[in-house]
Amino acid sequence: MTVTQTPTEAEQRGFVQQLTTSVNWRTGLLIPFLAVVTALLIGIVLIMLTGSSFGQAMDAYAALLQGSVGSVKAISETLTAATPLILAGLSVAIAFRAGLFNIGGEGQMLVGGMCAVFVGFSITGLPIYVHLPLALLAGFIGGAIWGFIPGILKAKTGAHEVIVTIMLNYIALRLVDFFLKTELFQREGRNDPVSKTVEASAQLTQLLGWMNPALRVHLGLIVALIAAGVINWLLFRTTTGFEFRAVGANPNAARYAGMSITKVYVLVMMIAGGLAGLAGSGQILGVLDRATPGFSSNIGFDGIAVALLGRSNPWGVVAAAVLFGGLRAGGQQMQVSADVGIDLIAVIQALIIIFVAAPALITALYRLKTPAVSTQISKGWAS
Amino acid sequence: MELQLRGITKRFPGVLANDDVSLTARSGTVLALIGENGAGKSTLMNVLSGLYRSDAGEILIDGVHQTFRDPGDAIKAGIGMVHQHFMLVPVFSVYENVILGVEPTKAGGVLNRREARREVKEISERYGLAVDPDAKIENLPVGIQQRVEIIKVLLRGAKILVFDEPTAVLTPQEVEEFFGIVAELKARGATIIFITHKLKEALAVADDITVLRGGRVVGHADPTTATPEDLAAMMVGREIDLTVDKEPGTPGRTILELTDVTMVDDYGRPLLNKVSLSVAAGEIVGVAGIQGNGQTELVEAITGLLPISSGRVEFDGADISNRSVRDRHVLGIAHVPEDRNDMGMVGSFTIKENLVLDSYYAAPYSKGGRLQKASIQESALALVEAYDVRPPLIENTGGALSGGNAQKMIVAREFSRDVPLVICAQPTRGIDVGSIEYIHEQIVRKRNEGKAILIVSTELDEIFALSDRIIVMYDGKIVAERLVGETTPTEIGLFMAGKGS
Numbered sequence: 001m002t003v004t005q006t007p008t009e010a011e012q013r014g015f016v017q018q019l020t021t022s023v024n025w026r027t028g029l030l031i032p033f034l035a036v037v038t039a040l041l042i043g044i045v046l047i048m049l050t051g052s053s054f055g056q057a058m059d060a061y062a063a064l065l066q067g068s069v070g071s072v073k074a075i076s077e078t079l080t081a082a083t084p085l086i087l088a089g090l091s092v093a094i095a096f097r098a099g100l101f102n103i104g105g106e107g108q109m110l111v112g113g114m115c116a117v118f119v120g121f122s123i124t125g126l127p128i129y130v131h132l133p134l135a136l137l138a139g140f141i142g143g144a145i146w147g148f149i150p151g152i153l154k155a156k157t158g159a160h161e162v163i164v165t166i167m168l169n170y171i172a173l174r175l176v177d178f179f180l181k182t183e184l185f186q187r188e189g190r191n192d193p194v195s196k197t198v199e200a201s202a203q204l205t206q207l208l209g210w211m212n213p214a215l216r217v218h219l220g221l222i223v224a225l226i227a228a229g230v231i232n233w234l235l236f237r238t239t240t241g242f243e244f245r246a247v248g249a250n251p252n253a254a255r256y257a258g259m260s261i262t263k264v265y266v267l268v269m270m271i272a273g274g275l276a277g278l279a280g281s282g283q284i285l286g287v288l289d290r291a292t293p294g295f296s297s298n299i300g301f302d303g304i305a306v307a308l309l310g311r312s313n314p315w316g317v318v319a320a321a322v323l324f325g326g327l328r329a330g331g332q333q334m335q336v337s338a339d340v341g342i343d344l345i346a347v348i349q350a351l352i353i354i355f356v357a358a359p360a361l362i363t364a365l366y367r368l369k370t371p372a373v374s375t376q377i378s379k380g381w382a383s
Numbered sequence: 384m385e386l387q388l389r390g391i392t393k394r395f396p397g398v399l400a401n402d403d404v405s406l407t408a409r410s411g412t413v414l415a416l417i418g419e420n421g422a423g424k425s426t427l428m429n430v431l432s433g434l435y436r437s438d439a440g441e442i443l444i445d446g447v448h449q450t451f452r453d454p455g456d457a458i459k460a461g462i463g464m465v466h467q468h469f470m471l472v473p474v475f476s477v478y479e480n481v482i483l484g485v486e487p488t489k490a491g492g493v494l495n496r497r498e499a500r501r502e503v504k505e506i507s508e509r510y511g512l513a514v515d516p517d518a519k520i521e522n523l524p525v526g527i528q529q530r531v532e533i534i535k536v537l538l539r540g541a542k543i544l545v546f547d548e549p550t551a552v553l554t555p556q557e558v559e560e561f562f563g564i565v566a567e568l569k570a571r572g573a574t575i576i577f578i579t580h581k582l583k584e585a586l587a588v589a590d591d592i593t594v595l596r597g598g599r600v601v602g603h604a605d606p607t608t609a610t611p612e613d614l615a616a617m618m619v620g621r622e623i624d625l626t627v628d629k630e631p632g633t634p635g636r637t638i639l640e641l642t643d644v645t646m647v648d649d650y651g652r653p654l655l656n657k658v659s660l661s662v663a664a665g666e667i668v669g670v671a672g673i674q675g676n677g678q679t680e681l682v683e684a685i686t687g688l689l690p691i692s693s694g695r696v697e698f699d700g701a702d703i704s705n706r707s708v709r710d711r712h713v714l715g716i717a718h719v720p721e722d723r724n725d726m727g728m729v730g731s732f733t734i735k736e737n738l739v740l741d742s743y744y745a746a747p748y749s750k751g752g753r754l755q756k757a758s759i760q761e762s763a764l765a766l767v768e769a770y771d772v773r774p775p776l777i778e779n780t781g782g783a784l785s786g787g788n789a790q791k792m793i794v795a796r797e798f799s800r801d802v803p804l805v806i807c808a809q810p811t812r813g814i815d816v817g818s819i820e821y822i823h824e825q826i827v828r829k830r831n832e833g834k835a836i837l838i839v840s841t842e843l844d845e846i847f848a849l850s851d852r853i854i855v856m857y858d859g860k861i862v863a864e865r866l867v868g869e870t871t872p873t874e875i876g877l878f879m880a881g882k883g884s
Binding site for chain 2: 237238239240242245246249250252253254255256257258259260
């Protein structure tokens with residue numbers, strides 16, 4: 001997913017509001033559920049357009065199901081894929097809440113991951129309960145710094161965070177390439193850009209490794225769930241979260257109430273960056289054990305989709321991330337056993353997002369009753 | 384054309400917005416439709432303009448039954464709406480706005496500008512509207528913009544014109560001119576429905592008055608015999624006193640003092656020009672003036688929302704010119720802002736959250752950065768009860784409240800703080816009579832407790848009803864200062880228009 005157009009401030013404000021306010025069972029559960037069902041139905045049509053029969057399409061979906069929840073291994077893969085999506089989704093969601101669009105998850109993941117891998121391989125001899133938290137903290141801080149830059153630029157100069165974060169993604173991507181070729185990072189005896197291996201004491205332990213070493217789901221899942229709980233608490237139970245939400249929903253009222261918009265923009269972008277940094281760290285410390293070019297593999301962008309589907313609600317984000325994780329994991333299986341390309345998964349994900357972002361499509365398709373009072377009707381934009 | 388509504392009923396989930404509403408607007412007359420906010424006026428007009436379909440009842444034009452599937456049908460039937468919020472493109476010229484959607488074209492879809500300009504000019508002249516077809520909307524005063532809206536509906540063939548709160552955004556002079564236009568339209572045979580909650584205006588222009596309350600027609604009045612008190616009683620269902628009952632104030636020590644406060648815009652033009660004023664404990668100072676003469680900036684200079692260029696703002700003897708909004712709030716300035724939706728509340732927040740919007744950070748609402756749900760809840764329940772916010776459901780969003788109740792919520796938040804200075808900008812703009820009366824009582828009560836009160840209002844009646852001392856602003860300057868007993872609305876009106884000296 002790449003973003004090439006910048007929405008105007010007003011469009012963005014409306015968009016953000018649409019995605020964060022008035023969450024009820026209908027917007028929060030029914031529409032996303034129908035969006036997923038519809039996207040899967042369209043997926044069948046697409047598979048059949050490639051010359052497969054309906055039966056083959058069903059086989060493909062059977063493989064998708066099998067590969068996502070059909071076995072302990074499948075569930076482990078789903079959760080492994082969901083782990084960084086939860087964190088990247090939270091990153092986008094919390095920024096949304098404060099009215100900012102964080103497109104910079106990729107860059108923040110990369111910078112965070114590089115910090116984590118550095119702490120992971122360069123320090124030796126520490127026990128895991130010191131080394132691992134230290135590496136995760138480094139990852140959070142790295143991402144937070146990469147989030148601080150667009151935050152402070154937005155607050156002080158009005159530079160649009162969408163532009164700045166997109167550009168910072170490119171910078172981060174190339175910085176990783178550069179550092180992986182330096183002596184500091186590059187593994188001895190290798191010419192390709194691969195970092196040194198993370199010490200065992202900084203690796204996120206496999207949760208089900210005692211059952212079968214191939215079950216990759218790792219401690220990062222717990223970290224991600226704790227993060228969701230903390231963000232939920234922060235947003236709805238603290239004065240800081242109150243300020244985030246007020247600034248996101250009505251910056252004028254926030255200013256009137258004496259809140260510092262500057263502080264909110266900077267702080268929320270640092271937290272968002274930190275969460276994405278944790279996502280990158282989790283991949284490094286829990287799955288890859290080393291850094292390679294582009295190890296973020298678009299998870300930062302998928303985080304946007306996860307936040308949209310989860311309506312910027314922390315637990316909604318967790319649910320959406322597990323769904324997308326399942327699609328990813330099942331997609332692999334589908335590719336192998338039903339010979340349907342994993343690209344279909346990307347298409348289905350994109351369709352889900354379109355349906356969630358344009359609920360009118362779903363409403364019309366399923367002839368749901370529209371909510372009776374449409375308050376927008378009589379308000380001109382010139383008012 | 385004569386318009387008749389018979390038994391219009393419109394239900395929303397949980398709300399009966401219109402209940403068996405019947406009314407008649409006679410051909411070539413003005414019907415005023417009055418009612419409190421939430422009485423069902425807007426719903427009724429949305430039914431009439433084809434935006435909503437009623438659950439029961441019928442619309443007749445000259446006795447012929449009409450079915451409106453969408454706004455286009457209503458326009459074809461000759462109904463034209465002039466909304467309170469104009470729907471104009473600011474960077475387009477007058478004629479471009481007028482023809483938007485019905486553009487005259489030459490062969491091949493080329494816009495026929497000459498024809499468009501001619502049509503706009505003709506209508507403008509025929510009704511004495513005096514609008515330059517080539518002027519850009521953004522350069523025009525609000526009153527002229529409203530005329531553009533009128534030309535728009537006339538061009539589309541409207542014979543029945545519906546005005547939704549047309550005077551809310553106008554200056555007193557523009558209101559006079561608007562009444563002239565209404566008379567002209569009427570003389571040329573147009574039927575006019577005038578939605579308002581300003582009783583005096585309804586009495587001034589209407590031939591018939593219909594009163595709505597709680598979604599039902601509660602009565603009709605003859606403007607030649609009815610008094611504002613009669614109408615107000617019908618609107619709220621009880622006797623109402625439009626004058627504010629108060630003793631003269633007893634000013635104590637000075638709480639707020641401004642000395643030569645100047646504020647300039649980005650281009651260096653003065654918004655406030657050497658403004659000096661003081662407000663003492665136990666008095667109400669009213670700032671009169673036509674919208675846009677520096678009152679907004681004055682309030683923002685005092686509350687810290689906008690920086691001043693020079694001068695001093697003193698609060699209780701201390702210079703606060705450079706203090707933050709939060710600092711001033713903590714020091715003891717309560718502020719009911721001019722724009723309740725854009726500044727006074729967060730529409731998507733619950734009522735209880737809105738009630739702590741500017742005090743959430745302090746005890747008892749927070750402890751160590753954590754919101755104290757129990758205290759917030761408890762205080763919210765007490766406030767909606769004490770300030771009569773209806774419905775008193777603190778988990779509902781602020782945006783779901785009617786204008787008057789939203790304002791009461793904001794007043795509850797600000798007035799419940801025991802602070803020396805209270806600033807109320809347009810405290811009763813666009814709200815119903817019942818709420819106005821209530822808020823006025825609260826303001827006087829605050830003064831009697833010995834607080835310093837600064838009121839900014841464009842409603843001269845309100846200024847006179849509340850103030851002990853009146854200050855008039857014109858073009859960023861204070862042009863007059865009078866004790867309320869020593870002046871008249873006429874004198875103040877002249878100063879407001881920049882004519883007194």
